[in-house]
Structures are given as structure tokens and as C-alpha cells.
Amino acid sequence: MTTILQVTGLTKRIHKKIVLKDITFSIGKGEIVGLVGPNGAGKTTIMKSILNLTPSNKGDIFIEGERTSYHHHSNFNEIGALIENPSLYPYLTGLDHLKMYSFENKIDTNTQKILDSLEMNSFITKKVKNYSLGMKQKLGICIALINNPKLVILDEPMNGLDPKSNVNLRNLIIELSKTGISFLISSHILSELEKLITQVIVINQGEIVTKTSLKELREVGNNYLTLKTSDNFLCSKLLSNAGLKNNVLNNGERIQALIDSPNSINDICKIIFKNNIDIIDMDRLSNDLETSLLRLID
Missing domain, CATH: 3.40.50.300 (P-loop containing nucleotide triphosphate hydrolases)
Structure with a gap:
């Protein structure tokens, strides 16, 4: 170029x-x-x-x-x-x-x-x-x-x-x-x-x-997976027990789970399916420019 x-x-x-x-x-x-x-x-x-x-x-x-x-x-x-x-x-x-x-x-x-x-x-x-x-x-x-x-x-x-x-x-x-x-x-x-x-x-x-x-x-900083399952509180507990960082949001409506490695999404899904919990909705949140910028200069 x-x-x-x-x-x-x-x-x-x-x-x-x-x-x-x-x-x-x-x-x-x-x-x-x-x-x-x-x-x-x-x-x-x-x-x-x-x-x-x-x-x-x-x-x-x-x-x-x-x-x-x-x-x-x-x-x-x-x-x-x-x-x-x-x-x-x-x-x-x-x-x-x-x-x-x-x-x-x-x-x-x-x-x-x-x-x-x-x-x-x-x-x-x-x-x-x-x-x-x-x-x-x-x-x-x-x-x-x-x-x-x-x-x-x-x-x-x-x-x-x-x-x-x-x-x-x-x-x-x-x-x-x-x-x-x-x-x-x-x-x-x-x-x-x-x-x-x-x-x-x-x-x-x-x-x-x-x-x-x-x-x-x-991709600087943290990316998250947001989930809505058939049992968010049980799902959150299972993920925590497996060492995966997460928290329950919106009065129990969704789970926000940290994606900190290439295998995180696969690990999360395996735990959910193994325990017969249904995934109703799932979305990945990537940092926007503002969030990434704040992480770099903070």
C-alpha cells in the first residue's frame, strides 16, 4: 500500500x-x-x-x-x-x-x-x-x-x-x-x-x-456472553463452581459470563447442556470503541 x-x-x-x-x-x-x-x-x-x-x-x-x-x-x-x-x-x-x-x-x-x-x-x-x-x-x-x-x-x-x-x-x-x-x-x-x-x-x-x-x-479488555436460560440461578451457580466468572443481571433475567479464553464459550455450553438446562437466548457482547478506549487510558 x-x-x-x-x-x-x-x-x-x-x-x-x-x-x-x-x-x-x-x-x-x-x-x-x-x-x-x-x-x-x-x-x-x-x-x-x-x-x-x-x-x-x-x-x-x-x-x-x-x-x-x-x-x-x-x-x-x-x-x-x-x-x-x-x-x-x-x-x-x-x-x-x-x-x-x-x-x-x-x-x-x-x-x-x-x-x-x-x-x-x-x-x-x-x-x-x-x-x-x-x-x-x-x-x-x-x-x-x-x-x-x-x-x-x-x-x-x-x-x-x-x-x-x-x-x-x-x-x-x-x-x-x-x-x-x-x-x-x-x-x-x-x-x-x-x-x-x-x-x-x-x-x-x-x-x-x-x-x-x-x-x-x-478485543481489548473483557468480552462477555449474555444468556437467558430455563434456570438462570442454577446455571450461574454451576458456572461459578466450574471456575467461570459470571453474574446474574436484571433481577434474574439474564446471566453475564466472562469470556477470557478461546474455549470459554464451549465450556459454558457444555456445563449448561450437561445439567439439562435449556438456552432460551444467547448473545456475545464485544467492546465498542468507547469501552476499549477507556480501558486503555484508565
């Missing part, structure tokens, strides 16, 4: 405090990578460093193999970005902004597809001073995408968007990634982010905690 972004050893100090420490990761062509972590972890600082909006003390950043620097900007035409809140001119229309930021100074077919996808046509000719927060956010996203960049960096892109707009944005990002555009996305709305990303970078206190696939991250 072609590497679009390579960050190596990125370190930044503010006064004597280290805010980024040896940040190293890469993003391949067409990948959608999530950058997640608590407030103040350094997510926005990483994004600003990639864009050379803030200088770093140490480290290298490469865009398509070309090294960038705080004073060298030749390869930044390949990047689109929305960092924090979009900077907009209140007395210009959305259309004026798009023409201003477009390399071609016009609305081409690519831009019109973005407007259609984000349902912006009804307000794009209005002045920005009359925009809602969600409208401004859509315009900022559209500006980031307008020049068909190879890498798009989005900081909290779901901020201010309603549920339908979130779906529209998600579908657009997935569609664009299939054409080869790479994305680095930070968001606190983890339920939306996990529907998008395939790779995740978890950062805490300026350091990378882990770089992994979404599937592997979900």
Missing part, C-alpha cells in the same frame, strides 16, 4: 512541558484512520504539526515521501483540512468561500457532488452570517475536500451536525476513501467514528498508547 503520510519521532515542548513525545505513525492510500484520546491528549497538536501550523522540536513528517518543514510548504496542496472551527467570512456566501478556496476559482463537478452529498444546495448562496453551526461545519468540510486532496485531516468534523448530516458525511468519507483519498479524523463522538475507521491511533498525555485495527482494539 502506498504511504501518503509518514510521521516519525514527532516531539513538541511548550516551555518545559512535553506535549508530544516521539509520535510515530503512517497512513496508507485510501485509509480512514481515527485519532482518539481524552481532552488535552495532544490530538489537535498532532494535526497542527502535520499542517505546519505549529512548529515541532523534533521529528519528521513526509507527504508522499517528501519531507515537510515549518518553512517548506510545496506539498501542502495535496492536503485538505478542518482544524477546530472553520474560519469563515460572515458577509460572504458559502459559494463565495468555495470559489475563493478552489484552485480553479470555480465550482466543478467534484465540488457539486460534495454539495449534493452534504445537502448544502439550499443555503450555499446565503451569507455565512445567517448560517447555523451545522451549516458552517458543512462548509468547512466542503472547503477541506474541494481541491480533491490526497490526504484530508478533520478535527471534530461531526461537531454541530444532526444525525442525518452525520450519516451523509460518513457515506461521503467512505465513498471518497474508495477513490484513494486518505483521512485522519479526530472525534469525541466515538459511536460515529467507529462506523468509519479501519485503523485507530490512541493517544494519551502526548504519547501513542496503541496503533491498531478497530477490530483488535475492540
